[in-house]
Amino acid sequence: MTPIPLNHFVIFSLFLFSIGLYGTLTRRNVIGILMGIELMLNAANINLIAFSRYISPNPETGQIFVIFVIVLAACAAAVGLAIVLAMYQNRKTVQAEDIHILKW
Amino acid sequence: MEILYFFAKTGFYATALVTLAAAILVVTLRNLFHCALALILSLLGVAVTYLYLKAEFLAIIQILLYIGAIMTLLIFAIMLTHRLTDRSVSQTNRQSLPAFALLAVFNIFFIASLAAVPWKINSASLAAKIDTQALGAFLMGPYVFPFEIISIVLIIALVGAVILGRTDQ
Amino acid sequence: MAETIDQIFVLAKDRFLDLLGIVLPDWIILLVRILISIAVLLAVAPVVMMYMTWLERKVLGRIQNRYGPNRVGIFGLLQPIADGIKMLTKEDIVPKNADQVIHFLAPVVIVIAPLLVLAVLPFGRNMIAADLNVGLLFFLGVSTFGVIALFMGSWASRNKYSLLGGMRAFAQMISYEIPMVLSVVPVILVTSSLSTAAIVEAQLGWKWFIFTPWGGFAALVFFLCGVAEVNRTPFDLPEAESEIVAGFHTEYSGMKFALFYMAEFISTFAISGLAVTLFLGGWDGPAFLPSWFWFGLKTFILILIMIWFRGTLPRFRVDQLMGFAWKVFLPFTLANIFIAALWALLPYPKNFIADTIGITVILTLLQIFNRKETPKKRKYLYAN
Numbered sequence: 001m002t003p004i005p006l007n008h009f010v011i012f013s014l015f016l017f018s019i020g021l022y023g024t025l026t027r028r029n030v031i032g033i034l035m036g037i038e039l040m041l042n043a044a045n046i047n048l049i050a051f052s053r054y055i056s057p058n059p060e061t062g063q064i065f066v067i068f069v070i071v072l073a074a075c076a077a078a079v080g081l082a083i084v085l086a087m088y089q090n091r092k093t094v095q096a097e098d099i100h101i102l103k104w
Numbered sequence: 105m106e107i108l109y110f111f112a113k114t115g116f117y118a119t120a121l122v123t124l125a126a127a128i129l130v131v132t133l134r135n136l137f138h139c140a141l142a143l144i145l146s147l148l149g150v151a152v153t154y155l156y157l158k159a160e161f162l163a164i165i166q167i168l169l170y171i172g173a174i175m176t177l178l179i180f181a182i183m184l185t186h187r188l189t190d191r192s193v194s195q196t197n198r199q200s201l202p203a204f205a206l207l208a209v210f211n212i213f214f215i216a217s218l219a220a221v222p223w224k225i226n227s228a229s230l231a232a233k234i235d236t237q238a239l240g241a242f243l244m245g246p247y248v249f250p251f252e253i254i255s256i257v258l259i260i261a262l263v264g265a266v267i268l269g270r271t272d273q
Numbered sequence: 274m275a276e277t278i279d280q281i282f283v284l285a286k287d288r289f290l291d292l293l294g295i296v297l298p299d300w301i302i303l304l305v306r307i308l309i310s311i312a313v314l315l316a317v318a319p320v321v322m323m324y325m326t327w328l329e330r331k332v333l334g335r336i337q338n339r340y341g342p343n344r345v346g347i348f349g350l351l352q353p354i355a356d357g358i359k360m361l362t363k364e365d366i367v368p369k370n371a372d373q374v375i376h377f378l379a380p381v382v383i384v385i386a387p388l389l390v391l392a393v394l395p396f397g398r399n400m401i402a403a404d405l406n407v408g409l410l411f412f413l414g415v416s417t418f419g420v421i422a423l424f425m426g427s428w429a430s431r432n433k434y435s436l437l438g439g440m441r442a443f444a445q446m447i448s449y450e451i452p453m454v455l456s457v458v459p460v461i462l463v464t465s466s467l468s469t470a471a472i473v474e475a476q477l478g479w480k481w482f483i484f485t486p487w488g489g490f491a492a493l494v495f496f497l498c499g500v501a502e503v504n505r506t507p508f509d510l511p512e513a514e515s516e517i518v519a520g521f522h523t524e525y526s527g528m529k530f531a532l533f534y535m536a537e538f539i540s541t542f543a544i545s546g547l548a549v550t551l552f553l554g555g556w557d558g559p560a561f562l563p564s565w566f567w568f569g570l571k572t573f574i575l576i577l578i579m580i581w582f583r584g585t586l587p588r589f590r591v592d593q594l595m596g597f598a599w600k601v602f603l604p605f606t607l608a609n610i611f612i613a614a615l616w617a618l619l620p621y622p623k624n625f626i627a628d629t630i631g632i633t634v635i636l637t638l639l640q641i642f643n644r645k646e647t648p649k650k651r652k653y654l655y656a657n
Contacts, residue, residue: 003230004116004156006223012120012153014214016127016146018207023131025203026196031136031181035143038174039127042150049157052229059229060242063159067243070169071254075261077174081181082268094185097197108300137428141375144421164410172417176447179424183440235406236467 009050017043028095030084034077041073116156123149136182144175161236279563283399310402314391322538323353329580336584363527371524372429379426380525380532386418387539394546395470397556397565408469409461412547413454416502419540420446423511423521426533430524438520441591442511446502448595452602453498456491459613460551469547473555481554486628487613492552494602494609496575499544501598503537505579507586510594545575600643608635 020039027033045066052062088094126149129142147170154163243251277284286309294302327342327349334341342349367376393408395401405411420443427439460482461467464475482488501508512520522533549555549571558567589597612631616624 004113006225007218008116008120009153009157010218011215012124014211014218015124016150018211019124019127019131022200022203022207026131026200028197029136031178031185032131032139034178035130035139038143038170039130039146042147042170046150046153046157049154049159049162053157053159054225054230055223056229057226059232060234060239063162063234063239064242064247066159066162067165067239068250068254070165071258074169074174075257077177078265079261079268081177082265084181085184086268088185105300105303108303137372138375141421141425160405160407161410164407164414168410168414168417171421172414172450173447176417176420176424176443179421180443183428183436237465 003054006050006054009046009054013043013046013050016040016046028097030080030087030094030096030099033096034080034084037076038073041069045069112156116153119149119152119156123153137179140175140179140182143178144171147171147175158233161239279398279565281563282397282565310392314402315388318388318391318539318542319535321542322535323357325538325542325576326356326534327353328576329583332577332580333584336581357531360528360531365527365529366524368431368524370431372431375425375429376524377529379422379429380529380536382425383419383422383536384532384539386415386422387536387543389415390543391539391546393469394543395473395550395555396546396568397563400556400565401470404468404470407467409457409467409472409551412469412543413450413457416540416543417450419502419536422536426525427521430521432524434517434519434523435521437517438511438513438523441517442504442521445504445508445510445594448598449498449501449508449602452494452598452606453502455603455606456494456498456609457551458606458610459487459491462610462613463617469550469555473550473557476554477557479554479557481552481557483552483554485616486625486632487609487616488552490605490632491609491613492548494606495551496548496578498598498602499548500579500582501594503540503544505537505541506583507589508594509588510591513588541576541579542572545572545579548575601639605635605639 017040020036020043023036023039024033025036027036048062048066048069050062052059056062084094087099091099093099123146126142126146130139130146133139133142147166151163151166151170154160154166286306289309290302290306293305297305330352331341331349342352345351345355367373390412392402393405393411395404423442423446424439427435427442430436460472463482464472466472466475476482483492504511510516510520512522517523522530525533546568549568553571553575556564556568558564558570608631612628612635615627615631618624619627
């Protein structure tokens with residue numbers, strides 16, 4: 001039984017990252033941008049685990065750092081959504097281009 | 105038995121295709137709630153990919169944290185702002201064509217360079233079995249410092265979210 | 274003989290596979306071995322659900338001084354089948370403005386989660402469909418799908434009562450998820466395993482966790498959170514009939530409505546089964562009866578307690594519900610992890626004393642910080 005080649009995992013995560021980046025670049029809605037960022041983080045996670053599993057001498061390193069990334073993603077989502085809700089209450093908008101002033 | 109491994113491998117490629125298709129739906133659909141559901145499907149696909157990399161614990165954590173916590177938060181936010189996310193409002197800006205061109209170039213460059221790299225596969229790591237206990241031991245041993253920092257970051261995020269989210273000033 | 278009856282299902286499965294092995298190659302046997310477990314779970318779960326509805330109506334009837342269903346068959350035993358036929362032949366109505374696809378998907382997804390989690394429950398000795406080494410986390414993780422599915426249903430209906438029910442369900446299930454997971458942590462800490470089969474083996478010989486000081490309270494918290502997770506009375510705010518019509522399934526009829534009910538009853542069964550596995554010793558019991566009988570009996574008792582709750586307690590208010598989770602359960606379960614660690618660390622008589630002191634302290638603190646703030650009686654100086 002030969003394992004799935006490493007390149008296939010990397011190309012899969014490359015595509016996932018590109019799609020996430022595309023979403024982040026083209027969405028107007030802040031929540032949509034956040035979804036794109038989540039996709040990119042997931043692509044990075046796949047890479048971390050795949051490389052640590054196939055190449056690194058300590059295969060646990062990647063998994064530990066994926067735990068950290070997931071926790072940070074949760075923090076980002078919580079704070080980001082709190083900001084979105086504050087924005088919605090104060091400015092009645094969730095479009096990224098409407099939020100161009102630095103203070104009010 | 106050989107045929108079962110073949111099925112398993114085919115399963116990986118099928119999962120990858122479903123994940124990517126769901127990801128494309130995430131960035132193209134107009135209805136944000138549908139986007140969130142597609143994102144859930146995509147995250148599930150990533151969890152299955154973790155299973156193929158023998159990271160069972162992370163696969164479950166992915167479901168528990170991403171789908172159970174982050175996605176519920178996202179859907180909650182979508183719903184609280186849903187009057188602004190209906191179909192009459194355009195959801196994409198005018199950068200989609202340049203972004204697509206840029207990413208196409210980026211992808212071609214990376215795939216070309218990936219094909220040129222000879223990876224040195226470490227067969228000992230590939231066969232190693234890492235169970236949850238071992239992960240816990242590593243988290244409490246060599247990686248205890250980042251672990252503590254992460255917990256401080258979590259506390260800060262918690263307090264920050266509460267301060268940002270409260271309405272009575 | 275007792276051994277044979279204990280292992281009767283396992284033996285039957287092995288014998289069947291041996292018979293198949295004569296004609297079929299071994300990779301098909303491997304697949305069939307997996308498929309049999311799945312098929313049995315998929316066949317048993319709806320039957321369990323059907324007779325749970327019958328049991329609930331019968332027991333509730335007795336609590337309220339009436340008979341309950343008694344027309345169809347003896348003791349009304351065929352009532353669930355009659356209900357099923359009625360549900361199947363009903364018209365399926367989809368609201369005009371509803372999100373058609375998601376309105377259809379929601380009841381499908383909501384049944385998948387409770388059926389999946391049954392795979393990691395040990396129903397008896399060697400009777401577990403999939404002994405994952407992260408089984409417990411699998412249970413907790415997969416059961417979060419219920420929230421998403423429930424929300425899909427409520428959002429897709431385009432009905433304000435549905436949306437209100439969905440909002441309530443969301444807030445409630447997220448809040449009770451946290452103390453539920455935290456109340457399980459002491460068990461993981463003591464057994465140092467996430468596999469449900471290993472957790473049951475750690476409790477064999479009457480060392481059930483409910484008999485330890487931390488385990489008794491953790492079991493109570495887990496069970497109450499479980500009742501809240503499956504939206505049963507007194508935590509049934511998401512589908513409160515007297516307030517918001519039927520909550521998230523207001524716009525569902527016919528078989529889709531039945532699927533929502535099926536999901537609720539199967540998750541009730543699954544949560545009771547998990548509580549039995551974690552705290553009540555799973556299939557452990559005196560050897561004169563088979564292990565699967567003990568598992569069934571304990572689960573049945575927990576389900577009866579849930580029905581008893583429904584017949585007795587009024588519904589919570591929203592603020593009471595939230596306060597209960599965040600002000601009482603969450604601090605207690607956090608302290609309970611520390612108390613369980615003391616239990617695992619110290620030798621026998623000392624750990625009992627330490628735990629008793631710890632639990633007394635945390636309960637007193639909770640009592641002090643959660644006491645009702647009654648305003649002081651006003652003195653009216655100039656009026657009488």
